Amino acid sequence: MVTLTEPRVLQKLDGPPWDIDAYLKVGGYEAWKKCVRELSPEQVVQELKASGLRGRGGAGFPTGVKWDKVLNHRVKEHYFVCNAGEHEPGTFKDRHLLKTAPHQLIEGCLIASHTAQAKASFIYVNHEYEEERENLKRALAQAKERGFVGKNILGSGIDIDLQVFEGHGSYVAGEETAMLESMQGRPAMPRQKPPFYPTDFGLYGKPTLVNNVETLCNIPRILYKGAQWFTQVGTEKCPGTMMFSLSGAVNRPGVYEMPMGITIRQLIETCGGGVPGGRKIKAVFPGGPAFSMITADQLDLAMDFDSLKKAGTGLGSAGVIVVDDATCMVRQTLKFSNFFKGESCGQCPPCRMGTINLANLMTKIEAGEGTQKDLDSLLQLCGFVKGTGYCTLVTGASVLVQSSVKLFRHEFEEHIRLHRCPYPAAPVDTTVH
Ligand SMILES: Cc1cc2nc3c(=O)[nH]c(=O)nc-3n(C[C@H](O)[C@H](O)[C@H](O)COP(=O)(O)O)c2cc1C
Known part of the structure; x- marks a missing residue:
């Protein structure tokens, strides 16, 4: 098994993950104390900019730049939300962090909330992550008991009430604007953009800082160890x-x-x-x-x-x-096409219809009932719907199919020629996720 030496983000704890004493022993909450006692929000932003940290939620946007935008927004009522909506097939790292590093996440959230000068702060956790949510609440209760969260934090006069919010169990609910919609009691559907990015128009229409779980777990380590420590690994433009x-x-x-x-x-x-x-x-x-x-x-x-x-x-x-190489690429692609079909929120017609039709054509080809015309239609449909919609779901569904046909066209054509799947039968997962 591989072990990564320093600099690394995830700490080895001598005790259960929610045990605050185990976290304190490895320098836990030191960065938060520094923010409360010494560093101004501007200094925190400068250190983050120097670290080159980029968001780990998917887009890789520079974190310091985002924090700066919210901190210095002309509208002074701000909010903070940690995005733990994770729901993509094959992605489970935020779940791991929620499970193994709840205090580190809480510390990152406190620093983010204070730096953004947020009026209210939330951790939006995927509704299916029940055990992780409970552990997080347990860790939060301990942090409150020690005076790191709540009113008059460490005697500084700073008040932060960090709340765990039970999120929606859908893929689209992880898209930041859909997440914010669902937090306000509305369907988890992405907003049309621009102009409404959360940094300008977020929760309750106010500037809102949204960051991913892993991004936030990096923050206490960067502020405790310094930006230079952080940049020792990774690439010049993607440190850490x-x-x-x-x-x-x-x-x-x-x-x-x-x-x-x-x-x-x-x-x-x-x-x-x-x-x-x-x-x-x-x-x-x-x-x-x-x-x-x-x-x-x-x-x-x-x-x-x-x-x-x-x-x-x-x-x-x-x-x-x-x-x-034992996998049928048509079947593999169909599995994910079905995922996108099931997860489209249905708001944008090209996505609603596009994901259904892509999955239908893929099903037909995998079943050996497809024709060359279906293969052409599949690619044509990808071209039509790619780049449309209020979020990137349908673009992802198109990229998946385009990439599969581009790299494995011979497998699609073999299904058409043989009128069957050339791979051993396996149940096709048509579950609506
Ligand atoms: C369909 C869709 C699902 C997403 N799901 C998540 C998610 O589960 N968690 C997450 O942090 N970001 C997710 N994102 C990205 C967020 O919209 C947002 O960019 C991110 O939370 C920003 O945090 P970061 O700057 O720390 O990366 C998703 C985006 C899309 C389009």
């Missing part, structure tokens, strides 16, 4: 580490914290212990099903936002899914 969720055809699936820029091969071989049964890699989704796949000849690509973008794909929230 990333929590990779590794799943699919690997011997040791799991969450691995590794430097940004590690190659896909290193991740699969060193962390994942290679592919089971001596089989070969056919494809890898480096950033979950919404980004293009890569093939076995691209395993030396670096896993960071910029390198993967340059290669025509993306890191997303680093849900790495490995596919071996």
Whole structure:
């Protein structure tokens, strides 16, 4: 098994994760004390900018820049929300952090809330993460007891009431504007953008700082150890580490914290212990099903936002899914097409109809009932719906199919020619997620 030495974000605790004493022993809440007693919000923003930290929720937006925007917004009523809505297939790193580092997340949230000068602060946790939510509440109660949360924090006069909010159990609810809508009692549907980004128009229409769980877990470590410490690993433009969720055809699936820029091969071989049964890699989704796949000849690509973008794909929230050569790519693609169909919120017609029609055509081809015309229609539909909609769901659904046909067209054509799936039968997952 691989071990990452310092600088790393995730701390080894001598005790259960919710035990505040175990966290205090590794320097826990020191950064928060520093913010309460010494650092101004502006100094915190400067340190974050110097660290080069980029959001780990999928888009890789510079965190210091986002915090600056909210702090210095002309409208002075601000809110803060931690996004723990995680619901993408193959991504489970936030769940791991909620489970293993609840105090570190709480500390990150306190720093974010104070820096953004938030009037109210929330941790929005996926409704299905029941155990994690309970652990988080337990840790929060301890932090309150020790005076780190609540009224007059550490005698400073600062008040922060951090609340755990039970979120919606859907993929779209993780999209920040849909999340904020659902927090206000409305359906979890993304807002049309621009102009309404949360930094300008968030909760209750006020500037709102939204950050991902992993982004926030980085904050206390950066402020405690310094920006220079943080930039010792990773790449120049993507410093630090990333929590990779590794799943699919690997011997040791799991969450691995590794430097940004590690190659896909290193991740699969060193962390994942290679592919089971001596089989070969056919494809890898480096950033979950919404980004293009890569093939076995691209395993030396670096896993960071910029390198993967340059290669025509993306890191997303680093849900790495490995596919071996025993897998039917049409069936694999259909599985994710069904996911997108089930998760479309239905608000935007191109997404609602597009995801249904993509999944229908994929089902037909996988069942051996497809024609060459269906394959053409599939690609034409991808072209029509890509880039439409208030969020990127339908774009992800199109990119998935386009990438699969581009890289594995021969498999689609074989299904059409043989009038059946050439791979051994397996139940097709048509579950609506
Ligand atoms: C369909 C969809 C689902 C998303 N789900 C999540 C999620 O579960 N967690 C998350 O942090 N970001 C998610 N995002 C990204 C958020 O909208 C947002 O960019 C992120 O929370 C910002 O945090 P960061 O700057 O710390 O990365 C999703 C985006 C889309 C389009």
